[in-house]
Amino acid sequence: MSAKTLYDKIWDAHMVRCSEDGTALIYIDRHLVHEVTSPQAFGGLRLAGRVLWRQSANLAVPDHNVPTTHRDQGISDPVSRIQVETLDQNCEEFGIQEFSMLDPRQGIVHIVGPEQGATLPGMTVVCGDSHTSTHGAFGALAFGIGTSEVEHVLATQCLIQRKSKNMRVCVEGVLPMGVTAKDIALAIIGRMGTAGGTGYVIEFAGSVVESLSVEGRMSLCNMTIEAGARAGMVAVDQKTIDYVQGRPFSPTDDQWDQAVLAWADLHSDSGAVFDAEFVLNATDVEPQVTWGTSPEMVVPISGKVPDPDEETDSVKQSAMKKALDYMDLEPGTAVVDIKPDKVFIGSCTNGRIEDLREAAAVVGHSQVAANIKLAMVVPGSGLVKRQAEQEGLDKIFLGAGFEWRDPGCSMCLAMNADRLEPGERCASTSNRNFEGRQGQGGRTHLVSPAMAAAAAIAGHFVDVRNGDDDI
Amino acid sequence: MEKFEKLNGIVVPLDRSNVDTDAIIPKQFLKSVERTGFGPNLFDEWRYLDHGEPGQDNSDRPLNPEFILNHDRYHGAQILLARDNFGCGSSREHAPWALVDYGIKVIIAPSFADIFFNNCFKNGLLPIVMEQAVLDGLFQQTADTDGYRLLVDLEAQTISPPDGEPIAFEVDSFRKHCLLNGLDDISLTLEHVDDIRAYEQRRKQEAPWLF
Ligand code: SF4
Numbered sequence: 300m301s302a303k304t305l306y307d308k309i310w311d312a313h314m315v316r317c318s319e320d321g322t323a324l325i326y327i328d329r330h331l332v333h334e335v336t337s338p339q340a341f342g343g344l345r346l347a348g349r350v351l352w353r354q355s356a357n358l359a360v361p362d363h364n365v366p367t368t369h370r371d372q373g374i375s376d377p378v379s380r381i382q383v384e385t386l387d388q389n390c391e392e393f394g395i396q397e398f399s400m401l402d403p404r405q406g407i408v409h410i411v412g413p414e415q416g417a418t419l420p421g422m423t424v425v426c427g428d429s430h431t432s433t434h435g436a437f438g439a440l441a442f443g444i445g446t447s448e449v450e451h452v453l454a455t456q457c458l459i460q461r462k463s464k465n466m467r468v469c470v471e472g473v474l475p476m477g478v479t480a481k482d483i484a485l486a487i488i489g490r491m492g493t494a495g496g497t498g499y500v501i502e503f504a505g506s507v508v509e510s511l512s513v514e515g516r517m518s519l520c521n522m523t524i525e526a527g528a529r530a531g532m533v534a535v536d537q538k539t540i541d542y543v544q545g546r547p548f549s550p551t552d553d554q555w556d557q558a559v560l561a562w563a564d565l566h567s568d569s570g571a572v573f574d575a576e577f578v579l580n581a582t583d584v585e586p587q588v589t590w591g592t593s594p595e596m597v598v599p600i601s602g603k604v605p606d607p608d609e610e611t612d613s614v615k616q617s618a619m620k621k622a623l624d625y626m627d628l629e630p631g632t633a634v635v636d637i638k639p640d641k642v643f644i645g646s647c648t649n650g651r652i653e654d655l656r657e658a659a660a661v662v663g664h665s666q667v668a669a670n671i672k673l674a675m676v677v678p679g680s681g682l683v684k685r686q687a688e689q690e691g692l693d694k695i696f697l698g699a700g701f702e703w704r705d706p707g708c709s710m711c712l713a714m715n716a717d718r719l720e721p722g723e724r725c726a727s728t729s730n731r732n733f734e735g736r737q738g739q740g741g742r743t744h745l746v747s748p749a750m751a752a753a754a755a756i757a758g759h760f761v762d763v764r765n766g767d768d769d770i
Numbered sequence: 771m772e773k774f775e776k777l778n779g780i781v782v783p784l785d786r787s788n789v790d791t792d793a794i795i796p797k798q799f800l801k802s803v804e805r806t807g808f809g810p811n812l813f814d815e816w817r818y819l820d821h822g823e824p825g826q827d828n829s830d831r832p833l834n835p836e837f838i839l840n841h842d843r844y845h846g847a848q849i850l851l852a853r854d855n856f857g858c859g860s861s862r863e864h865a866p867w868a869l870v871d872y873g874i875k876v877i878i879a880p881s882f883a884d885i886f887f888n889n890c891f892k893n894g895l896l897p898i899v900m901e902q903a904v905l906d907g908l909f910q911q912t913a914d915t916d917g918y919r920l921l922v923d924l925e926a927q928t929i930s931p932p933d934g935e936p937i938a939f940e941v942d943s944f945r946k947h948c949l950l951n952g953l954d955d956i957s958l959t960l961e962h963v964d965d966i967r968a969y970e971q972r973r974k975q976e977a978p979w980l981f
Contacts, residue, residue, distance in 0.1 A: 315969045316962060322944040324962060326969055328980050336862065338803035349956070352966075355981070364801065378801040378824055385803050422980065429861040429885055443885050445863035446805075447892035447955070455959045457966055461942065493788055494855040494881050527855065529884050550979035558979045593788045614853055618787050712860075714797045733792045733859060735815050 406680020857886025
């Protein structure tokens, strides 16, 4: 038998059938559902008189529209409310397990899945959401789908797919202090470009990826979609198994032993061939800050806003000019001279307990700078929030002048009331700095939780490694 | 799904790369639980000078005269020329819904984001991947000629300029078949119910913890 990549193995194990032209029917083990991309799928099912194929494969949670304050008073925006209520009704009607808005387990779908053990190694995991790539951190094949495909999975538990190509991204060296998985993800996208992974499934490997915690691997895989890849994944090791053990949806007893045995094979065979390889030496990666309106527009904290006149590709040059105009930045400005108005710590990229610990450690006993209009921490789930409160992290944030909110997507995409006003600048731990993403006219700089916390304290971007006097 | 066979349509050029789904249809419109009605809000933040909200009457909103879709000469366009990585960002199928609702039936770009590309085919919208150099030529011709049109023939897999040689394009055979015949994926898959059940039986033995 020839050597296989991790992706090859999971793909082969889920193939229901394959046509001569290479179009395959792939079985889906786990389907995660949220309120934004599912209503039309349930509607389609109902319209065609079709039934749900397998109830237990689905888990639903509202996250995009939920308010992060005064949740007991319900959702004031009527349109958002209808969407969340529609999810409740659909789950009730089709018999799907849901953690509804007031459930303590509610949170961002990509944080809730792994937290519950609903994401397991070797699974195929899909969700009507591009950041489903997050779940690849468990050695799962996980990718986002559109609403038609959500309906397809509900009705058939399968998807029609063609196999992507294999890419390995090796992150070698040693991660410098103060540099996180988020910085690695941004550095990779900066070098590879937002279309660099198009057509591929990426396996992250190398000494740095091995050294990352499972949560760090989730942050890394989360941003694979920003590199254009279908999915990102990391081989299973003891850390993965330890993380999964004992969670509500995880197997127990004999099945656990059987599963662990099977998971031992969830890595690429030595000698497996990748269609593309990309290597990043982490040793000289600095904390990253995006300056533009695409995640590839990123520079190290010691860097400057680039000059479009130095770009030779005319399409890129015009994109840079548009981005600088939108971001209201001058070429040559030092990144440390950029001052955010708001700071957002949260999202499915960086809303887990380790992220909050990292940010709180930077905050310490300091205060949010006077020029920061709002600094908010939005835990990724109710359970993350509870854990953080048990550790006293909420006290650190509140003491410094941060707001401590209820879990949800919040200002990652501003579908609820949390948003930037036109012209406002934000240091954000989320994953997208697109125009208008955090509110129309809002300007986003993507950073790690530690860097966001440091910017909140200093009032401008600052190298978190310096122990700068400002912080 | 509506069939796609041939189309002779006006071309509109959108000359920027990394056009993301947030730009195609901003998030406030994603709150709808319907599949239709997104056309008036396609590219909302670029197309209008004010801030759009769902349920609003769009007919008296101030248009941004600079935005390409608002130029008279591109009125009624059905073919969109675009740049690299079109449709990147979120998985929202609202993006192809908005494009289709507006009247766009074909998008030609050097590269597309993966999920968006998939979503197009499910909605009778044909995304065509075209070499940069060829595309540059089409951008140029569109700029030079008022009312520039292209004839897109899916069966023949060609794009024909009014006075030029047909340009060939690639398309996945399965997707082509579905588009040409307006086939619905779910019905196709449900023809294989026995295969799915057999797979599940086998998997339950091999990996019972997945069920
Ligand atoms: S946190 Fe942001 S990126 Fe993640 S699922 Fe929510 S909206 Fe999407």
